[in-house]
Amino acid sequence: MSGAMTERHMLGEDEAAPLAGLAARVRALTEAAVLTGVGADEARAVADEIAALTERLRAVRRDAPPFLVTDGHRMDRQGGNPVTGVLNPIAPPVDLDVTADGIVRAEFTLSDVYEGPPSYVHGGMSAMVLDQALGMAAAQTGVGGMTATLELRYRRPTPLGVPLTVEAKASRVEGRKIYASGTIAGPDGRVTVEATAMFVTPQHFLVHER
Numbered sequence: 439m440s441g442a443m444t445e446r447h448m449l450g451e452d453e454a455a456p457l458a459g460l461a462a463r464v465r466a467l468t469e470a471a472v473l474t475g476v477g478a479d480e481a482r483a484v485a486d487e488i489a490a491l492t493e494r495l496r497a498v499r500r501d502a503p504p505f506l507v508t509d510g511h512r513m514d515r516q517g518g519n520p521v522t523g524v525l526n527p528i529a530p531p532v533d534l535d536v537t538a539d540g541i542v543r544a545e546f547t548l549s550d551v552y553e554g555p556p557s558y559v560h561g562g563m564s565a566m567v568l569d570q571a572l573g574m575a576a577a578q579t580g581v582g583g584m585t586a587t588l589e590l591r592y593r594r595p596t597p598l599g600v601p602l603t604v605e606a607k608a609s610r611v612e613g614r615k616i617y618a619s620g621t622i623a624g625p626d627g628r629v630t631v632e633a634t635a636m637f638v639t640p641q642h643f644l645v646h647e648r
């Protein structure tokens with residue numbers, strides 16, 4: 439198990455770059471696996487080669503995903519994050535930026551790997567991207583917190599394979615509760631998904647942080 443309290447290995451840029459390159463290759467592999475039309479023998483042969491490569495990576499195993507050394511931002515240090523993490527092949531990855539006024543924003547494209555209804559993005563994937571963006575927006579107000587509630591309104595289908603925009607902003611803070619809202623929009627600027635969320639800073643986290 440990768441427990442939250444596990445001491446994390448900190449990756450400097452030199453160490454992180456080749457691992458990000460590895461993740462990018464595996465991301466491409468995942469898409470190729472979903473879309474491939476090769477025959478059964480070729481699929482088995484490739485599977486065996488991949489199994490051998492997996493064993494090579496397992497030869498040296500960390501207890502938990504490493505963190506990236508960043509320029510003081512705690513936001514993007516989780517290289518293994520499934521939305522933003524450059525080290526994680528299942529992350530698109532979504533490169534979330536924070537503007538001076540606390541708006542969290544990214545342009546990103548979701549491949550066929552994230553298909554829900556035929557030719558559209560899976561609603562759970564939209565939820566995950568929004569959870570992350572709203573969570574980062576909430577963290578802009580101070581400590582940040584765990585998602586306590588997340589409400590989605592799917593207004594229209596979200597297209598695959600075209601540039602999407604996610605935006606989020608914190609709206610208010612009440613004690614340990616932080617409220618945030620955000621959207622995903624298609625290339626035409628029309629909103630496809632709206633989200634509101636409440637994050638709660640755990641008591642013990644405040645004690646550790648302050």
Ligand SMILES: CCCCCCCC/C=C\CCCCCCCC(=O)SCCNC(=O)CCNC(=O)[C@H](O)C(C)(C)COP(=O)(O)OP(=O)(O)OC[C@H]1O[C@@H](n2cnc3c(N)ncnc32)[C@H](O)[C@@H]1OP(=O)(O)O
Nearest residue numbers: 513569570573574577581582583584585586638640641643
């Ligand atoms: C560890 C802190 C992290 C900070 C990180 C900052 C770094 C930022 C960096 C990068 C951005 C990251 C972005 C991440 C995005 C992804 C986030 C996720 O996926 S999180 C995983 C999914 N969520 C869970 O697994 C939560 C599970 N639940 C819990 O852990 C607890 O229930 C928790 C923390 C939510 C509340 O526990 P309590 O013990 O602190 O809560 P009580 O003291 O009872 O409540 C405080 C107030 O909040 C209300 N409340 C609590 N939970 C509620 C809920 N689910 N719905 C409505 N109200 C709730 C209560 O009614 C109470 O309100 P009254 O003070 O009485 O007005």
